[in-house]
Amino acid sequence: MVLTVDSLRMRYGDTEVLHDVSFDASAGEVVALLGPNGAGKSTTIEILEGFRLRSAGRVEVLGVDPAAGDERWRSRIGIVLQSWRDHGNWRVRELLHHLGSYYEPYATPWPVDELLEKVGLTAQPKQKIKTLSGGQRRRLDVAIGIVGRPDVLFLDEPTAGFDPEARYEFHELVRRLAAEQGTTILLTTHDLDEASKLAHRILVLAAGRIIASGTATQLIAGAGSLEDAYLALVRRERR
Numbered sequence: 001m002v003l004t005v006d007s008l009r010m011r012y013g014d015t016e017v018l019h020d021v022s023f024d025a026s027a028g029e030v031v032a033l034l035g036p037n038g039a040g041k042s043t044t045i046e047i048l049e050g051f052r053l054r055s056a057g058r059v060e061v062l063g064v065d066p067a068a069g070d071e072r073w074r075s076r077i078g079i080v081l082q083s084w085r086d087h088g089n090w091r092v093r094e095l096l097h098h099l100g101s102y103y104e105p106y107a108t109p110w111p112v113d114e115l116l117e118k119v120g121l122t123a124q125p126k127q128k129i130k131t132l133s134g135g136q137r138r139r140l141d142v143a144i145g146i147v148g149r150p151d152v153l154f155l156d157e158p159t160a161g162f163d164p165e166a167r168y169e170f171h172e173l174v175r176r177l178a179a180e181q182g183t184t185i186l187l188t189t190h191d192l193d194e195a196s197k198l199a200h201r202i203l204v205l206a207a208g209r210i211i212a213s214g215t216a217t218q219l220i221a222g223a224g225s226l227e228d229a230y231l232a233l234v235r236r237e238r239r
């Protein structure tokens with residue numbers, strides 16, 4: 001397994017926000033984490049990225065505990081956070097070239113032109129990052145996430161702010177990364193349509209517990225649509 005999460009618990013102060021979360025993912029698998037605001041999706045993903053220390057449970061990413069991941073391990077992980085606002089004065093091509101060089105001891109980064117093509121930024125190579133539109137900035141975030149050809153890619157609400165065409169192209173990119181590069185992808189989203197189009201498996205997290213797991217078809221079974229199934233699940237959990 002590329003990702004293993006077993007009985008994961010997380011507390012912030014006295015509040016437990018992840019109670020007993022378990023799932024796994026294999027090479028080339030796309031897993032979507034759905035759930036209401038505050039369910040614990042970002043917390044889960046940040047623990048897997050090694051950005052947050054869990055309270056209990058076993059977590060392995062590429063066979064390594066993220067709390068003890070070294071630079072070589074980190075080079076195999078790609079991350080797109082919910083938002084980050086930095087590098088404002090850099091230009092698009094310059095930043096991607098620079099970040100790519102960090103991966104060189106461990107991997108061959110994507111050539112910058114290929115990367116710009118992949119994420120749809122071929123018209124902005126010389127633009128200063130602080131002048132990009134929200135959607136263009138998000139595309140750059142995705143480029144930063146994949147520049148080192150990661151084996152595992154974590155995407156926290158990657159398509160927030162994308163126009164329909166950018167969203168469509170991003171979905172194509174995710175499918176290709178999984179199918180052709182064998183990248184394992186864990187993404188959070190509030191877009192049910194996105195989850196059903198992209199994910200081999202959907203996990204529904206509510207109030208820190210996984211309340212459903214399966215393919216979109218399995219989750220829909222009996223309900224009219226993924227939206228109906230999702231609403232029924234989270235409302236039942238709330239009661």
Ligand SMILES: Nc1ncnc2c1ncn2[C@@H]1O[C@H](COP(=O)(O)OP(=O)(O)OP(=O)(O)O)[C@@H](O)[C@H]1O
Nearest residue numbers: 012013017035036037038039040041042043044188
């Ligand atoms: N640093 C923190 N300190 C204290 N509580 C936190 C912290 N980060 C998150 N929380 C709380 O933990 C719970 C889970 O938050 P998290 O951001 O993981 O949810 P989420 O599912 O990603 O939500 P959203 O869909 O709104 O992004 C929430 O109740 C949140 O208020």
